[in-house]
Amino acid sequence: MSSKTLIIALIVCLTSQFSFSQKPDQLTDTEKLYGLSKFWQEVNYNFVYLYKIDKADWDQQYREAISQVLETKNDYEYYRVLQRLSAYLKDGHTNVWFPKSIRDKVSSTDFGDYKIVLKSIENKAIIVQINDDKKKDLPPGSEIIKINGLATQEYIDEMVKPFISTSSPHVLLDLSVQYLLEAYEGTEYDIEVRTPKGKVKELHLIAGASGEVKMYPEQEEAQLLEFKWQEKGVAYLAFNSFSDWKIMDLFSEIKPELDKAEKLIIDLRNNGGGNDAVARELIKYLTNDTLLYRAKSQTRQHIPAYKAWGRKVSVQDTSRQSFLKDYYLANHDLLFYSLSSEAYNTSNLNIDRIEIPTAILIGHLTASAAEDFLVYADNQEHMVTFGVPSFGSTGLPMNFELPGGGVARVCVKKDTYPDGREFVGMGIQPDVLVETSLSDFLSHKDPVLAKALEYLEKLK
16 A cells, blocks of 8 residues: 555545544635645745754655545635645644634534543643533543544544644654544544543544533632732742733733742743743843843744755865855745844843742743743853753744635744753753653642752752
């Protein structure tokens, strides 16, 4: 069987597993080919990490996708082909998203009488929330061990991972579990679940809306900013997003109380990013340094003449004259334009700063602009990070429309530490590694917070 046939079989299997719901079929062959070619073109011209992929293989992926999209039976299958092509690039800021007409029919949590939220804990697919009336049937902490006859990891490798766009291996695993049961309404699953007491149960699920149901355990809606006192003199401050400038007003409101703190915990574990300028404006209050060093940023530079001349330039030629090096780099998609990365100077600002021993909590969901916050904090000796590696993806996505109402984006900006160290693809590493075990989850313990408090307590 050819690789093309295998891929089509995979997509058809994934998109039609016992699914009887009618999927939209509005796109013409011309529109399908245009959307595919549009995505391929934007990647070739603008994707900042193009140099990291095998160009010959990327072109082969495109050639195979041409016949694949023409063989799709509906718009859902078509978009799955595009998502698989996007996932090949292994970048968290490069994605393909369904049109609303499809997105409204797809869910990873809703199965009629069951509403299930999954999370990767100890590399297992663990149920962390369930609708309240099913908590005795599938208690939180239960592990999904089989799906449609396949062991969970085998199912993930074959049916989930190939469609997920992300930069870091640890986030790929997280998202593979989070979207383990994502499906179009009507899709059926036979799953096996092992409860925390070791009992194995079989369950037949049909994807479909569960409606508004009470979940167990209940979780309070995260606020943009959370402030509270921990132990005496230790303030806890959660920045849960940098997407809204309103956080600055909230920070100003709690600042007089924060000024009483002797030590500080900043929680970024649920911060998926937003605007790096918001991150910068907040951290300037939390250090006495007046020079804040931002990420070093680059984007691709297009000079077609350089690219043409570079076809005749060898590596050896580049040492003779600098312009030959530029020609060579342009021809190999390695010519970059450096964006402004000057330090942010706050010496002229009349602001009330607070610099005290600070523990920053980070996790796999700490992403994008939240990682920019960590870059600013990197050289701050009074700040120590605790937790697990961050999301490992930041930059600047360029969005564009696809036929039928879908949207794609391509990452066009590369960010590193100011000294050139990379964190995209592996995440920002914590100073103190602290992982959350299944036992911690079942016991409602927060070992990351506990470790940070232990560290601060030792500082006199």
